[in-house]
Amino acid sequence: MGDNVEFDTEIDVLVIGAGGCGLVAALAAAERGATVAVVEKAPRLQGNTALSSGSVPGAGSRFQRAAGIADSPARYAADLRRIAGPHDADALVDRLAGISAELVEWLVDSAGVAMTLVETYRHVGHGVPRLHAPPARRGADLVADLERAVAARDIPLALGQEARALITRDGAVRGALTVDAEGREARIGAGAVILASxxxxxxxxxxxxHCPQAARARYAGAPGSTGEALRWGTALGAATGNLGAYQAHAGLAEPSGALVTWTVVERGGFIVDGNGARFADETLGYSAFAAPALAAAPPLHMIYDARIADDVAAGQPEFAELAAAGGALAADDAAALAARIGVPAETFAATCRAAADAAEGGATDTFGRRQWGLGALRPALRATRIAPALFHTQGGLMVDGDARVLARDGTWIRGLYAGGGAAVGISGLSGGTGYVSGNGLLAALGLGYLAGRAAGRQAGAEAGDAPATELQTQS
Ligand SMILES: Cc1cc2nc3c(=O)[nH]c(=O)nc-3n(C[C@H](O)[C@H](O)[C@H](O)COP(=O)(O)OP(=O)(O)OC[C@H]3O[C@@H](n4cnc5c(N)ncnc54)[C@H](O)[C@@H]3O)c2cc1C
Structure with missing residues (x-):
């Protein structure tokens, strides 16, 4: 909608969506002196950030240095490129890796988020431990800390207020039409709009x-990810990138839907299909393994042993809760476990023997797996029934290094910023194989941080506080 709209209220920066991206963007913009408001369509903060484990990468952070871990943005960027391969947003890889440590330290120091470096297990795709997470590894804690920081700075956060359309003037985005739970409309004018939806x-x-491979998978992300940013942005002429990329997870426990951490695989667990046979290299990672898992004969089971169960439960409370709630079937040997999970005993026994031979180095694994963690499984065995699920998409609106939305003709869509799932990600061109742990929150919090700072700076520049030339740089 456009041009001659009368605004009900006007601010410097309007943020659409109150997940990790939106809350960080609001804080960063306010820090630059801008007046900011956030609208959130859900009645409470229940986006993907709250569902996640809250793990945020920071390459070269002071927390890594304190733990004696040598890391750098260049090393991190190399890890990201190795897994993702070529894609549409290569420049963002260096940009986001470059600010990742600053971001984590800012979250702790300025936003008051409780975070520690995760050292108990290695995340998929990372050469060194570099993910920082809330102590209980719950994204809901990250969101709660950010929400507290937003409230402490008196930034208005309207729950149950959905953005329905962007408002444009002279080709620039200048606000949004919103509707609250009672159906009341508001036209909010803003110097900049940040899409964090x-x-x-x-x-x-x-x-x-865009992601036909994932269309058959159960959806396990937040209900609010309904693609408004993509629809609005493309209607305004925005360029898009990496639209076929997504993060899946091959290991959601059935029927509870709880996440079975891939640390079980890292420690030596493996996955069998409904015939009791393995079908791919599990160390591909939880996202990449989803494609072969979708093609395999169900039901699928993660097979591990009591040592792995205890080891993983000690570091990850959610896994302990899953086991305590009956999510792990136990048996003394392969024959008994085959009976419990309902697969042919002979095939399952042969699968276990072949995996043990490969784990002990006596045989080459048929599927090329080389890492077996604690080695061959030992009695007592455990099994958790799993199914693959789609978590979130990784493609979206093309943005520059300040999270400003780029148009298809190579210029910018003035006044429009995007971050998190609304923007292009760094997880490859298509499919689930390019996702490295932490890519989701890096794109959310990292682009939110950059968008907030740039939009806040724009507001400052318009008020005469900052050099206008800063707005011209495409970093
Ligand atoms: C189970 C699970 C585990 C994960 N674990 C990790 C992890 O450990 N590390 C990692 O990096 N990534 C992880 N991810 C991915 C990560 O959670 C997401 O990539 C990231 O949270 C996206 O942040 P966001 O702010 O863009 O979106 P969200 O957190 O989903 O926030 C978007 C918000 O916008 C609101 N909204 C949407 N449309 C509108 C509208 N029209 N008007 C107003 N509001 C609107 C939504 O309701 C929502 O609250 C995980 C994802 C899932 C599902």
Missing amino acids: NGFAAARDLVAA
Whole structure:
């Protein structure tokens, strides 16, 4: 909608969506002196950030240095490129890796987020431990800390207020039309609008069009990821990138839907299909393994042993809760476990023997797996029934190094910023194989931080506080 709209209220920066991206963007913009407001369509903060484990990468952080871990943005960027391969947003890889340590330290120091370096297990795709997470590894804690910081700075956060359309003037985005739970409309004018409304994984039409591989998977992300940013942005002429990329997870416990951490695989666990046979290299990672898992004969089971169960539960409370709630079937040997999970005993026994031979180095694994953690499984054995799921999409609106939305003609869409699932990600061109742990929150919090600072700076520049030339740089 456009041009001659009368605004009900006007501010410097309007943030659409109150997940990790939106809350960080609001804080960063306010820090630059801008007047900011956040609108959130859900009645409470229940986006993907709250569902996540809250793990945020920071390459070269002071927390790594204190733990004696040598790391750098260049090393991190190399890890990201090795896994993702070539894609549409290569420049963002260096940009986001470059600010990742600063971001984590800012979260702790300025936003008051409780975070520690995760050292108990190695995350998928990372050469060194570099993910920082809330002590209980819950994204809901990260969101609660950010929400507290937003409230402490008196930034208005309107829950149950959905953005329905962007408002443009002279080709620039200048606000949004919002509707609250009672159906009351408000036209909010803003010098800049930050799209922090996540991706399109909950919009089945968009998933079928852009990520057909994932269309058959159960959806386990937040309900609010319905693709408004993509629809509005493309209507305004925005360029898009990496639209076929997504993060899946091959290991959601059935029927509870709890996440079975891939640390179980890292420690030596493996996955069998409904025939009791393995079908791919599990160390591909939880996202990449989803494609072969979708093609395999169900039901699938993660197979591990009591040592792995205890080891993983000690570092990850959610896994302990899953086991305590009956999510881990136990048996003394392969024959008994085959009976419990309902697969042919002979095939399952042969699968266990072959995995043990490969783990002990006596045989080459048929699927090329080389890492077996604690080695061959030992009695007593455990099994958890799992199924693959789609978590979130990793493609979206193309942005520059300040999270400003780029148009298809190479210029910018003035006044429009995007981050998190709304923006292009760094997880490859398509499919689930390019996702490295932490890519989701890096794009959310990192682009939110950059968008907030740039939009806040723009407000400052318009008020005469900062050199206008800063706005011209495409970093
Ligand atoms: C189970 C799970 C585990 C994960 N674990 C990790 C992890 O450990 N590390 C990692 O890096 N990534 C992880 N991810 C991915 C990560 O959570 C997401 O990439 C990231 O949280 C996206 O942040 P966001 O702010 O863009 O979106 P969200 O946190 O989803 O926030 C978007 C918000 O916008 C709101 N919204 C949408 N449309 C509108 C509108 N029209 N008007 C107003 N509000 C709107 C939504 O309701 C939502 O609250 C995980 C994802 C899942 C599902």
